[in-house]
Amino acid sequence: MHKSLLIDPQKCTSCLQCEMACSFEHEGAFNPAKSRIKVFEFEHGARAIPYTCTQCDEAWCMHACPVEAITLDAATGAKVVHEETCVGCKVCTIACPFGTVNYNADTGKVVKCDLCGGDPQCAEACPTGAITYVDASWTGYERMRSWAERLDAGA
Amino acid sequence: MHHVIIGAGPAGVIAAETLRRSDAGARVTLLGDESERPYSRMAIPYLLAEDIAEAGTHLRHGEGHYEGHGIEVRKGRARSVNPAGNTLTLADGDTLSYDRLLVASGSHTVRPPIEGADLGRIENCWTLADARRIMAGTPRGSKVVLMGAGFIGCIILEALVARGVDLTVVELADRMLARMMDDSGGDMIKRWCEGKGVKVLTSTRVTALGEADGGIRLHLDGGAPSITADLVVCATGVAPNVDFLEGSGVEIDDGVLVDDRLRTNVDGIYAAGDVAQGPSFPTGAREVHAIQPTASEHGRIAARNMAGHDTPYRGSLSMNVLNTLGLVSSSFGVWMGLEGGDRAVASDPARFKYLRLEFDEDRIVGALAIGLTQHVGVIRGLVQTQVPLGAWKDVLLKDPHRVMDAYLDCTQASAA
Ligand SMILES: Cc1cc2nc3c(=O)[nH]c(=O)nc-3n(C[C@H](O)[C@H](O)[C@H](O)COP(=O)(O)OP(=O)(O)OC[C@H]3O[C@@H](n4cnc5c(N)ncnc54)[C@H](O)[C@@H]3O)c2cc1C
Numbered sequence: 011m012h013k014s015l016l017i018d019p020q021k022c023t024s025c026l027q028c029e030m031a032c033s034f035e036h037e038g039a040f041n042p043a044k045s046r047i048k049v050f051e052f053e054h055g056a057r058a059i060p061y062t063c064t065q066c067d068e069a070w071c072m073h074a075c076p077v078e079a080i081t082l083d084a085a086t087g088a089k090v091v092h093e094e095t096c097v098g099c100k101v102c103t104i105a106c107p108f109g110t111v112n113y114n115a116d117t118g119k120v121v122k123c124d125l126c127g128g129d130p131q132c133a134e135a136c137p138t139g140a141i142t143y144v145d146a147s148w149t150g151y152e153r154m155r156s157w158a159e160r161l162d163a164g165a
Numbered sequence: 166m167h168h169v170i171i172g173a174g175p176a177g178v179i180a181a182e183t184l185r186r187s188d189a190g191a192r193v194t195l196l197g198d199e200s201e202r203p204y205s206r207m208a209i210p211y212l213l214a215e216d217i218a219e220a221g222t223h224l225r226h227g228e229g230h231y232e233g234h235g236i237e238v239r240k241g242r243a244r245s246v247n248p249a250g251n252t253l254t255l256a257d258g259d260t261l262s263y264d265r266l267l268v269a270s271g272s273h274t275v276r277p278p279i280e281g282a283d284l285g286r287i288e289n290c291w292t293l294a295d296a297r298r299i300m301a302g303t304p305r306g307s308k309v310v311l312m313g314a315g316f317i318g319c320i321i322l323e324a325l326v327a328r329g330v331d332l333t334v335v336e337l338a339d340r341m342l343a344r345m346m347d348d349s350g351g352d353m354i355k356r357w358c359e360g361k362g363v364k365v366l367t368s369t370r371v372t373a374l375g376e377a378d379g380g381i382r383l384h385l386d387g388g389a390p391s392i393t394a395d396l397v398v399c400a401t402g403v404a405p406n407v408d409f410l411e412g413s414g415v416e417i418d419d420g421v422l423v424d425d426r427l428r429t430n431v432d433g434i435y436a437a438g439d440v441a442q443g444p445s446f447p448t449g450a451r452e453v454h455a456i457q458p459t460a461s462e463h464g465r466i467a468a469r470n471m472a473g474h475d476t477p478y479r480g481s482l483s484m485n486v487l488n489t490l491g492l493v494s495s496s497f498g499v500w501m502g503l504e505g506g507d508r509a510v511a512s513d514p515a516r517f518k519y520l521r522l523e524f525d526e527d528r529i530v531g532a533l534a535i536g537l538t539q540h541v542g543v544i545r546g547l548v549q550t551q552v553p554l555g556a557w558k559d560v561l562l563k564d565p566h567r568v569m570d571a572y573l574d575c576t577q578a579s580a581a
Pocket of ligand 1: 099101171172173174175176177196197198199205206207208209210241242243244269270271272290291292317320321406409437438439440455456457458460485486
């Protein structure tokens with residue numbers, strides 16, 4: 011059973027530690043704008059939702075990629091972008107119905123969550139337990155799953 | 166059970182791989198008439214721009230990928246199909262018998278019916294063979310005219326500029342991207358291109374092409390002076406590859422007509438990808454959506470059904486994303502809107518930003534965006550799930566840029 015990121019918005023205080031940790035891990039700099047997990051605030055900060063890829067089974071991004079630049083990491087279940095193969099066509103950014111693959115104009119490539127190879131830094135950095143890395147069978151993940159089912163192309 | 170697939174593009178390759186997984190005991194033959202390893206046409210612009218080598222366009226990179234998966238790749242061209250005998254005749258005279266047949270033959274380019282359209286130094290931009298000729302004929306500084314500024318034309322535009330050519334674009338319609346952008350969006354993109362030094366002639370018809378000292382002369386209508394080019398790239402449209410289906414009884418309209426299982430009207434014959442005209446989302450009308458995501462979904466679902474796993478398809482969604490010299494634009498679904506539906510628009514022409522959402526009651530059915538690169542996929546999610554936005558609709562009518570907030574609140578927060 012793969013583990014996955016479990017997100018509990020109720021516990022999020024929008025401290026942005028996750029965004030800092032993510033950007034540092036992947037870009038080598040504390041730059042929330044470059045983070046692959048994003049905290050969305052509502053009601054002027056009274057409510058916040060950390061949001062990133064659920065590594066869905068459908069893998070819309072992976073199937074839409076024309077050059078096999080997105081592959082499955084069998085160990086973690088993550089769909090991982092290979093920068094050296096990505097041509098920057100952005101088809102995955104519109105194919106992903108969760109909007110969790112983004113184009114980085116600086117590199118001309120796309121970026122998405124790769125679960126940091128099985129040690130997600132966002133969960134590590136979260137001080138309130140709003141982001142945890144747990145067995146995928148846990149509740150909460152079900153919400154994402156049911157949403158994914160509504161999108162199911164059929165296959 | 167022998168599955169035969171005609172066409173080794175994205176739809177054919179994905180179907181072959183899916184068949185392999187869904188029907189382990191069956192034989193799978195992938196027939197393709199191009200000499201290269203299966204590749205993606207949509208990677209060609211990056212080859213032209215010299216970002217990648219030819220191998221970078223390949224759909225699968227692993228040495229022995231197809232053999233390893235037990236997929237028999239066969240070079241050859243289908244010439245005719247005989248459903249009564251479950252056979253297929255190839256151009257080399259060979260006959261193949263099949264139990265299930267998938268037509269995934271894509272489309273071919275069509276040039277306008279004008280004088281000189283078949284001269285040398287006029288190239289399509291559709292295959293790797295085309296790309297090689299364009300690369301050989303467009304050294305830095307050469308004069309190139311691109312005929313057609315539709316989606317494919319505009320993708321090539323970016324690649325030609327990257328090659329450092331002196332580029333003029335001629336388009337018959339009154340704007341660039343006539344089928345993917347409205348007036349405001351098309352004008353914005355045109356202005357952006359002109360700002361980057363590309364000459365763009367819209368509402369201009371090429372009436373004839375002729376030779377002109379080593380190059381090509383393009384005669385234009387409306388008394389406009391003719392222009393010359395070292396090379397002309399033609400992106401004026403495509404038509405489905407269906408010649409081999411003549412006499413087979415397979416129904417064809419704009420493409421091969423298929424139902425929600427990707428079946429044609431003839432037993433045992435399916436179609437997928439650019440060649441197929443199947444159910445679309447959200448209207449349900451049967452349409453050709455000649456895009457990579459549709460080829461991939463069609464390939465997968467056709468294969469599931471061919472393997473005997475009854476799998477209905479919700480329908481393809483028309484969607485495109487385009488980078489025009491650094492300006493990213495996208496379009497989704499019924500962006501032109503439905504009769505009687507509401508529309509939300511935010512336009513900032515000076516900063517090249519545009520967002521238009523189209524509603525059916527409180528659901529989004531289509532959208533256009535310019536300058537949006539973050540979380541743009543949620544628009545697909547909203548169109549495809551038809552999530553009712555309730556009170557968020559009024560918020561979006563005032564400020565469409567809050568679409569991500571609306572999405573999150575309607576899909577993620579409620580159950581938290
Ligand atoms: C320059 C360019 C840029 C593009 N950019 C994008 C983009 O950014 N986004 C996007 O979504 N789409 C893009 N597309 C479109 C995308 O490439 C197509 O939608 C996709 O290739 C369709 O896949 P397919 O398998 O249906 O057809 P194809 O890729 O056309 O493959 C069909 C194959 O069948 C072969 N064939 C045809 N007839 C026969 C026969 N009788 N016997 C045997 N083989 C046969 C053909 O030669 C071909 O190899 C682009 C296309 C081009 C040309």
